[in-house]
Amino acid sequence: MMKRRLRSSISTTWQTAVIVVAALLLGALFIAFAGESPLECYGVMLEGALGSMSRISEIMIKMVPLMIMALGVSIAFRAKLWNIGAEGQMIVGAITSAVVGLYIPLPPWLHMIIAPIFGMIGGALWAMIAGWLRVRFNANEVITTMMLNYVALYLLAYMVYGPMQEPGGYNYPQSSSMAESIQLTPLGAGLRVNTSVFVAIGVLILIILFWRSRFGFTVDLLGHGTKITNYAGLNANRTIIWTMMLSGALSGLVGWIEVYGVHFRLLEGIGAGFGDLAVVITLLGKMSPIGILFASFFISALLVGGATMQRMTAIPYSIVDIIQGLVIVLLITQPMIQQKLQARKARGIYVE
Amino acid sequence: MWNEIFSLTFLTSLLAATIRLATPILYAALGQIFTQKAGILNLGVEGTMIVSAMAAFTVSYFSGSLWLGFISAIVVGVLWSSIMAWLSNTMNAVQVIAGIGLNILGAGVASYVYRIIFGVRTLPPQIDPFPVVELPLLSKIPVIGPVLFCNNVPTYIAFLLIPVSWFLMERTTFGLRVKMVGEHPRASDAKGIHVTLIRNIAVLIGGACAGAAGAYMSTAYMNLFTDNLVQGQGFMAVAVVIFSKFRPGWALVGSLVFGFSNALQMRLQAIGAGIPNQLLLMLPYIVTIFALISTSRKAEMPSAYTKPYVRMER
Numbered sequence: 062m063m064k065r066r067l068r069s070s071i072s073t074t075w076q077t078a079v080i081v082v083a084a085l086l087l088g089a090l091f092i093a094f095a096g097e098s099p100l101e102c103y104g105v106m107l108e109g110a111l112g113s114m115s116r117i118s119e120i121m122i123k124m125v126p127l128m129i130m131a132l133g134v135s136i137a138f139r140a141k142l143w144n145i146g147a148e149g150q151m152i153v154g155a156i157t158s159a160v161v162g163l164y165i166p167l168p169p170w171l172h173m174i175i176a177p178i179f180g181m182i183g184g185a186l187w188a189m190i191a192g193w194l195r196v197r198f199n200a201n202e203v204i205t206t207m208m209l210n211y212v213a214l215y216l217l218a219y220m221v222y223g224p225m226q227e228p229g230g231y232n233y234p235q236s237s238s239m240a241e242s243i244q245l246t247p248l249g250a251g252l253r254v255n256t257s258v259f260v261a262i263g264v265l266i267l268i269i270l271f272w273r274s275r276f277g278f279t280v281d282l283l284g285h286g287t288k289i290t291n292y293a294g295l296n297a298n299r300t301i302i303w304t305m306m307l308s309g310a311l312s313g314l315v316g317w318i319e320v321y322g323v324h325f326r327l328l329e330g331i332g333a334g335f336g337d338l339a340v341v342i343t344l345l346g347k348m349s350p351i352g353i354l355f356a357s358f359f360i361s362a363l364l365v366g367g368a369t370m371q372r373m374t375a376i377p378y379s380i381v382d383i384i385q386g387l388v389i390v391l392l393i394t395q396p397m398i399q400q401k402l403q404a405r406k407a408r409g410i411y412v413e
Numbered sequence: 414m415w416n417e418i419f420s421l422t423f424l425t426s427l428l429a430a431t432i433r434l435a436t437p438i439l440y441a442a443l444g445q446i447f448t449q450k451a452g453i454l455n456l457g458v459e460g461t462m463i464v465s466a467m468a469a470f471t472v473s474y475f476s477g478s479l480w481l482g483f484i485s486a487i488v489v490g491v492l493w494s495s496i497m498a499w500l501s502n503t504m505n506a507v508q509v510i511a512g513i514g515l516n517i518l519g520a521g522v523a524s525y526v527y528r529i530i531f532g533v534r535t536l537p538p539q540i541d542p543f544p545v546v547e548l549p550l551l552s553k554i555p556v557i558g559p560v561l562f563c564n565n566v567p568t569y570i571a572f573l574l575i576p577v578s579w580f581l582m583e584r585t586t587f588g589l590r591v592k593m594v595g596e597h598p599r600a601s602d603a604k605g606i607h608v609t610l611i612r613n614i615a616v617l618i619g620g621a622c623a624g625a626a627g628a629y630m631s632t633a634y635m636n637l638f639t640d641n642l643v644q645g646q647g648f649m650a651v652a653v654v655i656f657s658k659f660r661p662g663w664a665l666v667g668s669l670v671f672g673f674s675n676a677l678q679m680r681l682q683a684i685g686a687g688i689p690n691q692l693l694l695m696l697p698y699i700v701t702i703f704a705l706i707s708t709s710r711k712a713e714m715p716s717a718y719t720k721p722y723v724r725m726e727r
């Protein structure tokens with residue numbers, strides 16, 4: 062049993078590695094099209110991503126929120142709830158956690174507990190709307206989470222231009238900055254990476270345990286259909302709502318990390334593009350916690366390395382988007398290709 | 414401020430802007446009616462639009478012909494959506510994910526190719542966009558004239574496409590087949606209808622229309638290309654289709670709602686009204702959610718919506 066599981070996870074790792082390499086090779090075609098040497102450009106990218114301690118710190122800064130968010134998205138995805146509203150849930154979490162830091166006077170240690178909880182509640186409630194609409198009205202969660210993304214985006218814009226705007230701050234779309242005592246502390250002098258790394262590790266462990274828990278099994282069961290869940294004597298509707306809330310809570314937590322650890326204030330454009338990135342990571346990681354850990358590292362390195370490549374070579378940053386898009390397209394064709402290969406193999410045996 | 418809002422010039426300019434902002438959504442939505450009716454949710458419209466917008470601009474810029482640009486955008490739209498057709502109908506991929514993947518890829522490809530061709534410039538290259546064509550006599554009617562009959566040719570075409578797509582969907586065998594493969598692919602197959610072919614065509618029609626929508630953005634609404642030119646309009650089109658319950662006439666209403674709320678916030682901002690425009694911008698998305706609720710309840714979605722058809726499976 063153990064052995065079989067190990068073997069299957071090794072073969073999954075292999076397949077994913079093949080897909081990543083294939084996406085990079087196709088990306089190389091684009092680089093060649095621009096008249097540059099792919100080998101040289103990827104070299105610059107690698108150097109830019111892993112070349113020094115501060116580069117690694119930059120990767121971690123991106124990896125922490127993206128991994129947590131992808132873990133959240135994976136909970137919904139495994140239940141076949143296509144929650145593509147992680148970005149909106151994160152934005153609402155950022156707003157609610159920022160409210161605590163800006164307006165509620167508390168001792169700093171209490172702030173460090175209350176603010177992330179508020180962020181999680183914000184994200185969870187925002188995701189709950191979509192879950193409830195699905196249960197009550199059978200409204201497709203893809204569309205509702207997507208629409209709620211835009212509503213959250215404009216809610217944030219309203220907040221940072223309106224009620225939460227920094228007083229006397231030259232009309233920038235941002236709030237006042239958080240008091241230093243409640244900011245997340247950097248792990249080393251001159252590095253941006255901060256204590257949120259430990260939060261990420263904690264979340265990762267909790268999610269690994271989650272999939273072994275009773276509720277984790279229920280979520281996986283929901284992925285096989287609402288009817289099956291109900292036959293098993295479990296309430297599918299309630300599971301849908303809780304799954305969405307849990308998924309949203311993790312995105313909301315990321316909102317807190319971005320406000321208190323990266324930007325130190327609420328501002329327009331916080332978390333732009335995070336939702337799509339989280340989806341890419343979730344899929345690349347095959348929705349398993351460890352897979353997501355590696356996938357989030359790869360994608361973060363791609364983002365950081367891509368930025369360096371743009372500065373040092375004639376290759377635009379959008380190559381990063383191209384590679385990610387290719388990764389998704391290749392990933393979703395994989396089951397069918399595998400099926401065809403297996404069918405061919407089976408036919409071969411039959412002929413013999 | 415209120416005097417200004419209730420003046421005739423304000424009203425006229427507001428409604429004219431509504432039409433301009435509604436047109437690209439209308440284009441994309443009309444095509445997606447076919448795609449979605451055939452049972453395929455293509456969330457990649459956004460990506461198709463941005464790639465086509467780039468193609469339309471580039472071709473127009475170098476050839477000097479706006480129409481050549483417009484047509485190339487449609488061709489690019491068809492080619493780009495053929496990836497979606499292959500993913501959803503041949504590879505039986507999860508359509509939502511395929512759409513998201515193609516959006517990311519599309520945004521990347523459009524921005525990449527544009528930057529490779531035009532390089533980094535301080536001033537973006539520009540073209541002369543489609544000129545306004547005033548229809549004789551009709552354009553002289555007060556308010557209605559300047560709003561409806563003083564537009565560019567692509568806008569008129571979009572409005573003509575409404576009855577065309579209605580006819581195609583409701584009065585032809587092809588339309589019937591599109592609905593059938595969306596409703597009951599197995600029965601269609603038993604009837605001898607080539608399910609995959611019909612679904613592929615439905616996706617490509619959607620791609621052609623999204624191509625036109627993209628071309629409209631870069632060569633008619635604007636006269637340049639930027640990375641964030643499309644900004645959610647592809648998603649709005651998907652929403653409009655659901656809002657309209659797959660009826661072309663209602664797709665116009667949906668597009669106008671989006672166009673109007675967008676135009677209203679722009680106009681109000683222009684005259685410096687003290688209403689927070691962000692709250693107005695939310696309106697179309699909230700309207701869509703409510704429209705979705707009213708549709709989903711009556712189960713008016715195609716039965717095989719987002720479900721790939723596999724012959725071998727029961």
